[in-house]
Amino acid sequence: MIEILVYGAVISAIYAMLAVGFTLIFGVARILNLAHGAFYALGAYTVYALTANLHVPLLVAAAIAVVGVGLFGVAVERVLVRPLRRSQLAVLMITLSVGLMVEQVLLLTFGSEARNVPSMVEGAYEILGADISAQRLLALAASIVILAGLWLFMQHTRLGSAILAISQDAEAARYMGIPSDRIYSIVMGISAGIAAAAGVLVAPFQTVIPSMGLLPLVKAFSIVIVGGLGSIPGSILGALLLGYTETLIAFEVSIEWSQIVSVAAVLLTLVLRPAGLLGKRAAF
Amino acid sequence: MKRRTILGAGLAAALLAGAAPSAFAQADKPILIGVNTALQLQVGRDAVNAVKMAIDEINEKGGVLGRKLEMVTADEGEAATEGPKVGIAAVNKLTGDNKVDVLIGGYDSGVTLAELPHISRAKTIFLGIGSASPAIQAKVKENYDQYKYIFRVNPINSAKQAQGLLDFISGKLAGELGYKKISIIGENAKWVQDMVPMLKKGAIDAGLEVPMAEFFDPQTADFSPIFSKVKENGSQYLLVILSHAASDVFVKQWYDAKVPVPIGGIDVKSQDANFFERVGGKSISEVTTNFVLRAPLTPKTVPWWDKFVKLYGTPPVYTASGAYDAVYIYKEAVERAKTTKTDDVIKALEKTDYVGVRGRVVFDELHEVKDGPGYVNELFVQWQEGGKRVVVWPKELAAGNKMINPPWLQ
Numbered sequence: 001m002i003e004i005l006v007y008g009a010v011i012s013a014i015y016a017m018l019a020v021g022f023t024l025i026f027g028v029a030r031i032l033n034l035a036h037g038a039f040y041a042l043g044a045y046t047v048y049a050l051t052a053n054l055h056v057p058l059l060v061a062a063a064i065a066v067v068g069v070g071l072f073g074v075a076v077e078r079v080l081v082r083p084l085r086r087s088q089l090a091v092l093m094i095t096l097s098v099g100l101m102v103e104q105v106l107l108l109t110f111g112s113e114a115r116n117v118p119s120m121v122e123g124a125y126e127i128l129g130a131d132i133s134a135q136r137l138l139a140l141a142a143s144i145v146i147l148a149g150l151w152l153f154m155q156h157t158r159l160g161s162a163i164l165a166i167s168q169d170a171e172a173a174r175y176m177g178i179p180s181d182r183i184y185s186i187v188m189g190i191s192a193g194i195a196a197a198a199g200v201l202v203a204p205f206q207t208v209i210p211s212m213g214l215l216p217l218v219k220a221f222s223i224v225i226v227g228g229l230g231s232i233p234g235s236i237l238g239a240l241l242l243g244y245t246e247t248l249i250a251f252e253v254s255i256e257w258s259q260i261v262s263v264a265a266v267l268l269t270l271v272l273r274p275a276g277l278l279g280k281r282a283a284f
Numbered sequence: 285m286k287r288r289t290i291l292g293a294g295l296a297a298a299l300l301a302g303a304a305p306s307a308f309a310q311a312d313k314p315i316l317i318g319v320n321t322a323l324q325l326q327v328g329r330d331a332v333n334a335v336k337m338a339i340d341e342i343n344e345k346g347g348v349l350g351r352k353l354e355m356v357t358a359d360e361g362e363a364a365t366e367g368p369k370v371g372i373a374a375v376n377k378l379t380g381d382n383k384v385d386v387l388i389g390g391y392d393s394g395v396t397l398a399e400l401p402h403i404s405r406a407k408t409i410f411l412g413i414g415s416a417s418p419a420i421q422a423k424v425k426e427n428y429d430q431y432k433y434i435f436r437v438n439p440i441n442s443a444k445q446a447q448g449l450l451d452f453i454s455g456k457l458a459g460e461l462g463y464k465k466i467s468i469i470g471e472n473a474k475w476v477q478d479m480v481p482m483l484k485k486g487a488i489d490a491g492l493e494v495p496m497a498e499f500f501d502p503q504t505a506d507f508s509p510i511f512s513k514v515k516e517n518g519s520q521y522l523l524v525i526l527s528h529a530a531s532d533v534f535v536k537q538w539y540d541a542k543v544p545v546p547i548g549g550i551d552v553k554s555q556d557a558n559f560f561e562r563v564g565g566k567s568i569s570e571v572t573t574n575f576v577l578r579a580p581l582t583p584k585t586v587p588w589w590d591k592f593v594k595l596y597g598t599p600p601v602y603t604a605s606g607a608y609d610a611v612y613i614y615k616e617a618v619e620r621a622k623t624t625k626t627d628d629v630i631k632a633l634e635k636t637d638y639v640g641v642r643g644r645v646v647f648d649e650l651h652e653v654k655d656g657p658g659y660v661n662e663l664f665v666q667w668q669e670g671g672k673r674v675v676v677w678p679k680e681l682a683a684g685n686k687m688i689n690p691p692w693l694q
Contacts, residue, residue: 003512011506112324112362114532114553116562124542130512133540205537206505207530211365215505250509255500256472 003130004244004251010136012243013143017198018216019223019235020147021191027230028167029184031081032088034095036195036220037213038102042069043196044203044212045106048115058120062200066193073192074185081188082181099213106210117203139201146197147236150190154232163187167230222262226269228279237277241265314354315347315624317611318384318408320374320399321603323359326556327391327414330604332357333596335388338611348615349622356382360395364502364528368398375399379406385624386411388610391603392528393417393442393475400434407626409433409633411614413606416442417475421650432630435651437613438606438642439575440662442475444655445550446482448573448662448678453483453523454490456664456677456687463520467496467545469510470525479525495519502529511543519545527552532563539566542692548572548666557599560671569690571666571676576605576642579675581661588641609640 022036046065050056056064076098084090121134154160165173166183174180198216206212219242224230227238242262250258269276319335321328332355339353347353358377361370371392378384379402387403390396391414400423403410410433412420418441423431439445457463468483470476476499484497495517500510514522522545526534531553538547548571553559555574560567578589578599588608592600600608617632618624638645643660645653653660657680664677668688676687688694 003508007506007508107324113326114530116532116536116564118564119536119540122540124540131515131541131543133537135540205533205540207533215503247509250506251512254498255504255506255509259501259503 002128004247006127006130006132007136007251008244008247010132010140011247012240013140013147014198014202015219015223015243016147016236016239017143017194018220019227019239020150020232021194022220023224023227023230023232023235025187025191026224027232028163028187029077029085030088031077031085031091031095031184031188033188033191034092034217035076035098035102036095036191037215037217038099039069039073039192039195039213040199040216041106041210041213042072042102043199044117044206044208045110045115046196047200047203048110048117048208051118052115058118062120062197065200066197069196070189070193074189076192077185077188082184085184099217103210103213110210112210115208117208119204133205135201135204142201143198146194150194151232159183159186219262222266224276226265226276228276231276231278231280234276234278312351314352315386315618316382316384317353317355317614318378318382318387318389319355319357319607320360320371320378320387320389321357321414322362322391323357324362325391326598326601327552327603328360330596330598330601331389331391331413331607334592334600334604334607335611337592337595338608342611342615348618349624353611353615356384360389360391362528363392363395368395371395371399372402375402375406379403379408384408386614386629388413388607388614390415392473393420394473396420397474400431404430404433407433409614409626409629410435411610412436413438413610414603415475416440416445417478418443418652419474419478421652424650432651433626435633435647436653437610437645438653438660439602440655440660441652442479443482445573445662446479446486448655448664449479449483449523449549450486450490452664452677453487453492455679457521458490458492461687463492465493465495465517465519466521466523467514467517467519468494468523468525468549469496469498469500469514471502471504471527471529472499473502473528475527476525483523483525500529502526504529505533507534507537508541511538511541511545514545515543521545522547524549524551526550531559535563535567535570539563539568539690542690544693546689546693548664552602554667555665556601557673560667565671567667568669569667569688571664571687574663574665574673575602575660576600577663577665577673577675581643582639582641584639584641605641609638609642609645612640613638613645 025031025033043065046068047061050061051058080094081091119135121138123134124131162178162183165178166180170180223238223242224235227234246258246261319332321331335355339355343352358374360374387408387410390412393415396415397420416439421436424434468480470480480497484494487494524547531551546569551572554567554570554572580586613636617629621628621632636647648654663675665673666676666687668674674685676682676685
């Protein structure tokens, strides 16, 4: 029981990091970013390349990965997405292509075998009888800090207010003199950076392979549909729901069955409440 | 979108040019060896390198029946994500476009099984070097005329590997170590589905309690629920069977959570010589089966191993030993048959008695490599301090080596 509580918390926290970035860029810029999983994979691989090949200290590598992928996100928005942003379909295709491109480049560069990213912290802890590795606890703590930081940033800075203003009414915000294009780039950068951070944190205990971004993308998508596309509290709620349900099923039934949860949740949500739990209107 | 190694255009053109009707052309034409395997993976790369190494050696000594050997490769893709379609396309390309004389390859049983009808339709000899399902060679018995082309040089089939594992369970785990309760988990793949029920039954017959025998998806990224169940049910050993699944994640999560149960079984990626290093030493005390090591299994083993390392900079994995032997086995069969005609070569192959780098290769009536003392053996090898590999079973080959526990259980 305690194990479900602890492991579920770790999974939910990682899911929340993925989903918040995904929903943020949609809520603000209406970009349905199918390259989101690629940012996650890039984060993990950057750390791998820096530590294994260039022997950069792990924490420095992690910082470089998050910032680097954030900048990559900005570049993708600026160069590829912006010229065609008016067409949702074009944006879908562009981000999908970016995602596939990243995967192929990783495949060509690193091959398809799993790569080893060393743990940032070694050892294991026993929490009320449940053994858990220090790296997982670090992932949990770091994601709480990152999400709390994001919340503070959104609520208490001018830039955060500008982002919120655009997400509420882009046109009105532009009339108020908020430079929407620059905001879109920044939000894409933040979203990519958070996805990369998730990749960096899980890399030591997950499989680092070129296609590692696909499942997180599916999860992020599922969570924001359940929580309501564009709603940050909704995506955190969705992440907790999915993370805990999956863990519960994995521990109590079989890990083979846990993967069906997210798909079932998406179908149920779309049928029963298309706007999602905390969404204002259906996004589709 | 997947890359394929296509020696294609150039080679096809060369072949077409060579196909100009000339009685002399036939004798000069190289004997083509098609290698169908997963070129992205170590098992595939090593197989290709081993075939190349054997071909170069044979060509240096004048080839076979005065003809040179030549290799063409085709990618079988990654079975776990792509299924059998890439493998089927690879076989059809090699037999249809390249018209190879023999196929050497295969690494995933599901893919190999799907390829069989295509191989037999192309009437091309196939020397399997990686897939382990007994269902593959069973086809030879079901319909000899249709499937006589199919041979397995390597590895020992999964049913026989299971026999070896059972021997390890009853002799080592229950016998020498006195364990009473073990759990069995395996990835959900064809060869494991064949094996797990057999293992469970055998373990129970050996007087062990088996509270858990489960499958998990090869894509599984988090093994904590399994470790938690195994810890709770009081197992003294966790027998694991995985090949395509994430071996690295499996041992890392096991080590990091200090799961109080030792692990071992068949972990195909842990058979790689650099696995210990790849996972940062976290496979310490894991036991896995292996078929070839840098040890004098035959007089050929150590020189072959060292030459491979020198040529390619990496120690060979299990498919390499099979691929290397397969080329020589084919060569000798062609020499005995004095032709590359398929039916004659098959007859000659059936009479194979060849000492390779893993042991003595003889085929049974299913065209299956014979195993056991005097033939090819399944070894149980443990990762010990500093990434040293130590044979701990079978008893006669372990020579008194001690099996260690993970550091947190010592």
